[in-house]
Amino acid sequence: MDESLQEFVVETRESLGALDLELLRLEKNPKDKELINRVFRLVHTVKGNCGFLNLPRLENVTHHTETILGRYRSGALEVTPDSASLLLQSLDRIKAIVAGLAETGQEPKGDDKPLLALLDLATLTATPASGIAVLPPPAPVEDIAASVRLSLATLENILSSVSELVLTRNQILQGAGTATLELKAHIARLNRAVSGLQEDVMRARLQPLQAAFAKLPRMVRDLAADLGKKIKLELEGEDTEIDRQVLDLIRDPLTHLVRNAADHGLEKPAARIAAGKHAEGRICVRAHHEGGQVVIIIEDDGQGLDPAAIGRKALEKGIVTLDALRGMNERQVRQLIFTAGFSTAQAVTAVSGRGVGLDVVRANIEKIGGTVDISSEVGKGTQFTLRIPLTVAIVPALILSVGGTPYAIAQSQVREVLRLRRNGPQRIEDVGDEKFLRLRGTLIPLVSLQSALGLDATDADTRQGCVIILGEGRQAYGVIVDGVHSTEEIVVRPVLSLLSQQRLYSGCSVLGDGCVVLILDPAGIAAAGGIDLARVTEEKPQAPVDTGPPPQPLLLFRESGHNYALPLRQVWRLEKIDMSTVSEVGGLIVTEYRGRLLPLCFLHGRPAGRAKMLVLQEDAVPRAGLVIEEVTDILSARIDDGAGEGILGTAVINTRAIPVLDASVCIQQARGKNA
Amino acid sequence: MTETAAKFLTFRISGQLCGLEIPAVQEVGRGLPRLTPTPLAPPEVLGLAYMQNRIAAVISLRRHFGFPPLMTSGKPCYILVENKAELYALIVDSVGEVGNFSPAPDAMTARLGTGWRGAMAGVYLAKSELLGALDLQRIFAGLGIAKEHA
Numbered sequence: 001m002d003e004s005l006q007e008f009v010v011e012t013r014e015s016l017g018a019l020d021l022e023l024l025r026l027e028k029n030p031k032d033k034e035l036i037n038r039v040f041r042l043v044h045t046v047k048g049n050c051g052f053l054n055l056p057r058l059e060n061v062t063h064h065t066e067t068i069l070g071r072y073r074s075g076a077l078e079v080t081p082d083s084a085s086l087l088l089q090s091l092d093r094i095k096a097i098v099a100g101l102a103e104t105g106q107e108p109k110g111d112d113k114p115l116l117a118l119l120d121l122a123t124l125t126a127t128p129a130s131g132i133a134v135l136p137p138p139a140p141v142e143d144i145a146a147s148v149r150l151s152l153a154t155l156e157n158i159l160s161s162v163s164e165l166v167l168t169r170n171q172i173l174q175g176a177g178t179a180t181l182e183l184k185a186h187i188a189r190l191n192r193a194v195s196g197l198q199e200d201v202m203r204a205r206l207q208p209l210q211a212a213f214a215k216l217p218r219m220v221r222d223l224a225a226d227l228g229k230k231i232k233l234e235l236e237g238e239d240t241e242i243d244r245q246v247l248d249l250i251r252d253p254l255t256h257l258v259r260n261a262a263d264h265g266l267e268k269p270a271a272r273i274a275a276g277k278h279a280e281g282r283i284c285v286r287a288h289h290e291g292g293q294v295v296i297i298i299e300d301d302g303q304g305l306d307p308a309a310i311g312r313k314a315l316e317k318g319i320v321t322l323d324a325l326r327g328m329n330e331r332q333v334r335q336l337i338f339t340a341g342f343s344t345a346q347a348v349t350a351v352s353g354r355g356v357g358l359d360v361v362r363a364n365i366e367k368i369g370g371t372v373d374i375s376s377e378v379g380k381g382t383q384f385t386l387r388i389p390l391t392v393a394i395v396p397a398l399i400l401s402v403g404g405t406p407y408a409i410a411q412s413q414v415r416e417v418l419r420l421r422r423n424g425p426q427r428i429e430d431v432g433d434e435k436f437l438r439l440r441g442t443l444i445p446l447v448s449l450q451s452a453l454g455l456d457a458t459d460a461d462t463r464q465g466c467v468i469i470l471g472e473g474r475q476a477y478g479v480i481v482d483g484v485h486s487t488e489e490i491v492v493r494p495v496l497s498l499l500s501q502q503r504l505y506s507g508c509s510v511l512g513d514g515c516v517v518l519i520l521d522p523a524g525i526a527a528a529g530g531i532d533l534a535r536v537t538e539e540k541p542q543a544p545v546d547t548g549p550p551p552q553p554l555l556l557f558r559e560s561g562h563n564y565a566l567p568l569r570q571v572w573r574l575e576k577i578d579m580s581t582v583s584e585v586g587g588l589i590v591t592e593y594r595g596r597l598l599p600l601c602f603l604h605g606r607p608a609g610r611a612k613m614l615v616l617q618e619d620a621v622p623r624a625g626l627v628i629e630e631v632t633d634i635l636s637a638r639i640d641d642g643a644g645e646g647i648l649g650t651a652v653i654n655t656r657a658i659p660v661l662d663a664s665v666c667i668q669q670a671r672g673k674n675a
Numbered sequence: 676m677t678e679t680a681a682k683f684l685t686f687r688i689s690g691q692l693c694g695l696e697i698p699a700v701q702e703v704g705r706g707l708p709r710l711t712p713t714p715l716a717p718p719e720v721l722g723l724a725y726m727q728n729r730i731a732a733v734i735s736l737r738r739h740f741g742f743p744p745l746m747t748s749g750k751p752c753y754i755l756v757e758n759k760a761e762l763y764a765l766i767v768d769s770v771g772e773v774g775n776f777s778p779a780p781d782a783m784t785a786r787l788g789t790g791w792r793g794a795m796a797g798v799y800l801a802k803s804e805l806l807g808a809l810d811l812q813r814i815f816a817g818l819g820i821a822k823e824h825a
Binding site for chain 2: 164403405406453454455493496497498499501502504508510514515516517518
């Protein structure tokens, strides 16, 4: 049994001994508040530990017990002899599970549903039904799992060993230049093995989102009761897998958004009927994979976010000035709800008014490299879209430098890197005190990393540095740095606590050469540079609502002189490829990629020498490589239906129609289905 | 702070003899590690370094106590300590020996000087001078990491 579990068993047994006595005392003095508080705290501690150790059964029983105790504590329910014996029963169940844990190191199998149902019933009714002492014996559950149970601690240890291995591999690769040919071959094999291992471990850490979804139905039911609303919760895509660590980090934001939808989004039944809607409100939480990310959509069919109301509120709270507000479009006004200190509720309710605002939700999501977006229609409902990276522990990062010091930034957050040249196409323009970059007709606000870091600015912007474009679409902003050096897979370690107050850093890591780097947090840079992401102004107001399909991010590239586009979400990575290293296997042309064979697809025959390869993905897995000349741009455009085999349609870019390829067709071609 | 004799690693900061109780010390070494600067951190934080396969914060005790940097050509030394599962390399002028020291009588502690006395967890008797036992928690508190961070 692992150490933390052992510790838990010992501690819990101690608490349970105390709990027994307290409960018996409680039965005699049902009104003793202090006693109820003590019992509540004991159960709460046990429950808290369950979560860390992944003991779902124990967690469930303690959670329900805690809920009913919470009602006693708040005075909503009174302790009766019946309910006391029910509490003792759940205590016995907790003891039995802990005893099983002590024996086998695993939770024993069993069915807690009848007990939980009774607890729930007792929670809901003021005087629980009598005769609850009789419970059917728990039915044995068949064990059909064809898998091995692995303690989380073991998995974490494996991951940290693999992380060290990745680091060492990187160090070896850097020194490989001077190695003998034989040694180089060994290093190449090591490299492949480590990459494969890394991927496998990352996959082993994936867990279905279910763990984060499981608590929602219960919460929504409680909320509906508390708020006097009728709410139907629909969950979809619970089996979508995500890294365990990321899962833990999105649990709170997700809960918060659902709570927010129930509390602020949905109207009371009377108001809904008056608005011609069904009395029962609907909250829908859907998850799916998209381009190496997990997308979670939280949607309600409530009153929607009224820009006018938000604007008024923001003015009242002093979050925005009247002038700034006048210059905003609806979308930007809606983004104001993510500002610290904002709350749209007319009255602070017990449900949402906990001092935790949507700004915290956004900060937490962005901390792990994700994004939050809102769309809403007044009277129809609101939709929050979270985009979250699959894993965070090892990420491809861009290494840049400022003042001679390297820094890292997660590549998933970088939209584009531009090199500034004197008289180059990209120029910096001064608008008042602020600097902007004119990029494809749009003004993008700039932040100097040097000044954001509080370093002496030595005219950083006039030097021939680089601009890193961060942020999506109209919220894009540029960060001026001295130079961009390389990309490296880095192991993300938590930022040391003495730096944790600095929003600029989201973590740290060690580079291949043993140098420590700080990982920059884009939101922190924006804040330090005085860029309010909700307030970034746009040049051209959005055109009135169009009936066509929404624009989507496209990657433009050139091959043999022709221009093509691919939906960005179908592209995994851009890699260099040396055509002399590809080989033919079973009639397919393949290259080695991350320890596996990747079939290649060619649009205009096989080139010679060095080229580039777009790694195409399906279901977040690299499936094939598309050999191209070069990437020319990444932008958002609308795809219009267009006839043609293997083509999704055409996109009109700078008045030219460019065919948008369908990655799945390329993948099929690479796999010889059509070759 | 214990009033009985205790075992200390001794070192000097700007001439003052200081000590750290042995169990707190993880490693001692000479010279500065390779540093990555940490803009926006408190001034006594010289930077981050990769030590013992972990990332350590490098803290100058001279700066912490408000002394100018070490001017002599002598190489400074580092003492690795751990706090809340994080590693800290404390930079001192020189490291002495390990020894047992008895607490100094109250009447003598005043000789340490107010600045030092306030920063120490205790005052002990060395051969011909006083040894100040470093109060690590106070140093960490000065870095703003005493409270649990969110």
